[in-house]
Amino acid sequence: MEAKIEELKSHVKGRIITPSDTEYDETRKIYNGMIDKHPGIILKCKDKEDVIQAVNFGRKNNLEVSIRSGGHSGAGLALCEDGLVIDLSEMKEIHVDPENRTAVIAPGNMLKEIDAATHKYGLALPSGIIGTTGIGGITLGGGIGYLSRKGGLTIDNLLEAEVVLATGELVTANKDENPDLFWALRGGGGNFGVVVSFTFNLLPVKNVYAGPMFWPLEKAEEAMKFYDKTLREASNDLYGFFAFLIVPPGDPFPKELHMKNVCGVVWNYTGPIDKAEEVFRPIREFGPPILDFVSEIPMPALNTMFDDLYPSGLQWYWKAHFINELSEESIRVNIEYGSKIPTFHSTTHLYPIDGAVHEVAPGETAWANRGARWSQVIVGVSPEADDAEEITTWAKDYYKALNPYSAGGAYVNFMMEEAEGRVKASYGTNFERLGKIKKKYDPQNFFHINQNIEPCD
Numbered sequence: 001m002e003a004k005i006e007e008l009k010s011h012v013k014g015r016i017i018t019p020s021d022t023e024y025d026e027t028r029k030i031y032n033g034m035i036d037k038h039p040g041i042i043l044k045c046k047d048k049e050d051v052i053q054a055v056n057f058g059r060k061n062n063l064e065v066s067i068r069s070g071g072h073s074g075a076g077l078a079l080c081e082d083g084l085v086i087d088l089s090e091m092k093e094i095h096v097d098p099e100n101r102t103a104v105i106a107p108g109n110m111l112k113e114i115d116a117a118t119h120k121y122g123l124a125l126p127s128g129i130i131g132t133t134g135i136g137g138i139t140l141g142g143g144i145g146y147l148s149r150k151g152g153l154t155i156d157n158l159l160e161a162e163v164v165l166a167t168g169e170l171v172t173a174n175k176d177e178n179p180d181l182f183w184a185l186r187g188g189g190g191n192f193g194v195v196v197s198f199t200f201n202l203l204p205v206k207n208v209y210a211g212p213m214f215w216p217l218e219k220a221e222e223a224m225k226f227y228d229k230t231l232r233e234a235s236n237d238l239y240g241f242f243a244f245l246i247v248p249p250g251d252p253f254p255k256e257l258h259m260k261n262v263c264g265v266v267w268n269y270t271g272p273i274d275k276a277e278e279v280f281r282p283i284r285e286f287g288p289p290i291l292d293f294v295s296e297i298p299m300p301a302l303n304t305m306f307d308d309l310y311p312s313g314l315q316w317y318w319k320a321h322f323i324n325e326l327s328e329e330s331i332r333v334n335i336e337y338g339s340k341i342p343t344f345h346s347t348t349h350l351y352p353i354d355g356a357v358h359e360v361a362p363g364e365t366a367w368a369n370r371g372a373r374w375s376q377v378i379v380g381v382s383p384e385a386d387d388a389e390e391i392t393t394w395a396k397d398y399y400k401a402l403n404p405y406s407a408g409g410a411y412v413n414f415m416m417e418e419a420e421g422r423v424k425a426s427y428g429t430n431f432e433r434l435g436k437i438k439k440k441y442d443p444q445n446f447f448h449i450n451q452n453i454e455p456c457d
């Protein structure tokens, strides 16, 4: 193999890192500190041509192949054992076209880099809530965040992708060219090839009226009902995800709240700023809140607000559900487990996926769950490896207790390596079609280190 790696080196611009290199251990680290995989080769691709070389090398040598963009997969799907990691993290180009409100983005960008580039023009891409997440994985799984109700999922704003297939061929996918592949890429994850370029539609969003608002845990039942009703009656300009949390013991939170179990909403209002106070008047009258950090801020400030709290390398275990309604029973379960949060990094978030997300039909993209109102994630997190068992058990127990109130399946980007059938349940009515498209574009299941969709007839 050494001779083959030497040969590969002569064909690529990017660095090749193997276990004998001093930077190997640093390079194989990903976001989730629980993951400890030892790939045989990491190719830090510089451009599309490097990706083609990598795919051909992996295929010809029968290697396991994984794809890494931002390395945020909770399940550690960016890495493989022994095989080849196609690392895209150094592919960083971003071209914003302010006239047409579009951007062409290379797969190595983190969300905060994209936000910085688009914000200059008063534009934003609907995507996730932590700035270090990679555009590759979040887009291909769906992409939910503060602009979901206003502008849909990240995939609803995808106009085109360039993809290196398992054959090494570079193809374009959009609504006219390879439309079946384009359909599958919008939610089907990394199953179909390596995306080397994304073209997105952008929204005219610059400053927003946003931030967290907390209530005491004793108010949780009322708060959940109030939140549900508020969102149901609001325009798509109002977004808020509900959370149970322990207030972190540090700035900017007031001392008297440190380490207190609370519930809350992180709001985002994208309507006219001069109307914001009016929109928030009844919200502020509820409770009243014990913390209210809602104010006018630039969109990138909102999208990076929790980055410092969640640095890379923490222990991370999550489970997820799609949720249709906040019934009395499900609220009771949420309060029970929300008051047993094991560490102050652990939390549960109910991310709204109604509004503009519901304006796309379930069969229009691979993401089938256009009827659910929330994508809930239960996430056990700690800097301490010794806490791994406790945070995992809490997340699993919470998830099991919520199971009867789940709409079925979950957002694939919030899954660990799950039991058989979970991926199928998550794609629902689109699963069979995805299997057929997989067979057309990747019949050998070369790209299988992902939430896998097996090829089928």
Ligand SMILES: Cc1cc2nc3c(=O)[nH]c(=O)nc-3n(C[C@H](O)[C@H](O)[C@H](O)COP(=O)(O)OP(=O)(O)OC[C@H]3O[C@@H](n4cnc5c(N)ncnc54)[C@H](O)[C@@H]3O)c2cc1C
Pocket: 031, 066, 067, 068, 069, 070, 071, 072, 073, 074, 076, 077, 078, 079, 088, 107, 127, 128, 129, 130, 132, 133, 134, 135, 136, 137, 138, 139, 140, 141, 142, 143, 144, 145, 189, 190, 191, 193, 194, 195, 196, 310, 413, 414, 449, 450, 451
């Ligand atoms: C702290 C944190 C916050 C998060 N917040 C949100 C959020 O607000 N909204 C949300 O929707 N999700 C969120 N997620 C989940 C996130 O969408 C997934 O973890 C996603 O996989 C991250 O993408 P990545 O490129 O960083 O991951 P990676 O680990 O690099 O990739 C994950 C998988 O995606 C596929 N993939 C990645 N890039 C490509 C590519 N270019 N071509 C083909 N396949 C590719 C591969 O199968 C790969 O294994 C969050 C995750 C974390 C850890």
